[in-house]
Amino acid sequence: MADLWQSAMDHAVAVARKAGQVVGKALHDDRKVMTKSSSVDLVTQTDQKVEQLIIRSVKEKFPTHRFIGEESVAAGESCVLTDEPTWIIDPIDGTTNFVHTFPFVAISIGFSVNKEVEFGVVYSCLEDKMFTARRGRGAFCNGAPLQVSEQTDIKQSMVATEFGSSRAPETVEKIFCSLRNILCIPVQGVRGAGTAAINMCLVASGCVEVYYEIGTHVWDVAAGSLIVTEAGGVLMDVEGGDVDLMSRKIVAANSKTIAERIIEEIAAFSPPRDDVLPQHQ
Ligand SMILES: O=P([O-])([O-])O[C@@H]1[C@@H](O)[C@H](O)[C@@H](O)[C@H](O)[C@@H]1O
Ligand SMILES: [Mg+2]
Ligand SMILES: [Mg+2]
Secondary structure, three states: OOOOOHHHHHHHHHHHHHHHHHHHHHOOOOOOEEEOOOOOOEEEHHHHHHHHHHHHHHHHHOOOOEEEEHHHHHOOOOOOOOOOOEEEEEEEEOHHHHHHOOOOOEEEEEEEEOOEEEEEEEEEOOOOEEEEEEOOOOEEEOOEEOOOOOOOOHHHOEEEOOOOOOOOHHHHHHHHHHHHHHHOOOOOEEEOOOOHHHHHHHHHOOOOOEEEEEOOOHHHHHHHHHHHHHOOOEEEOOOOOOOOOOOOEEEEEOOHHHHHHHHOOOOOOOOOOOOOOOOOO
């Protein structure tokens, strides 16, 4: 049977690497920082330039494909996932890191058909780590196979999460309530790379047992979601049950046991879904 999507994935890897070079060159140059949903939700000209580079390059090769891009959605384009082949793009995942030259910045490209992620590419460009996964064919970092941690004890686990870009008091309270509950299990550590995509790749790599966050967007997690599951991990909603990549809530873990243990401690809330409200709200 013809492998329909290999050429698309090869293109995604090539354009992610090219985008990573643009990001690396701009790291100390791009000082025009703008804001979106809040004063701490940053975007730069490099985010916008990289997204346009990726979309233009893909359109040349796959003119009928659709796109969900973070900065296109911020500019008013729709964020509705159809059955059509769709590229789900975060041109810079970790923009705040990029602005502060904190060295974890990724280009994240997920590819969905019939609302299922067929491949995911996350390029941690300052580390030169290319994380890839094809559905049913495993997950890799620079070609080396990835496998989640075998740790079953939450008290011997490392947890990743982020504070997100909302500073609304009620949201901050929920975030810290979850953090306090989880710290006091106790877990051995809590970390955040500053980018959902790299946090998910750390789960896939076995460095972190579980990552959770409320407030992510589909472009943050689409590619990483497949990298986690193809490395043997699981995805769940923060209240249990199946993950919905448009819901802005995610738990990515090495096992259902660890995921469910963390879910017990999360003070859940539901931000507006990606596919309901314009992203600037
Ligand atoms: O905006 P961006 O750097 O592409 O993506 C970031 C996410 O990767 C992160 O998980 C979240 O906590 C940040 O608020 C921000 O949304
Ligand atoms: Mg992002
Ligand atoms: Mg981004």
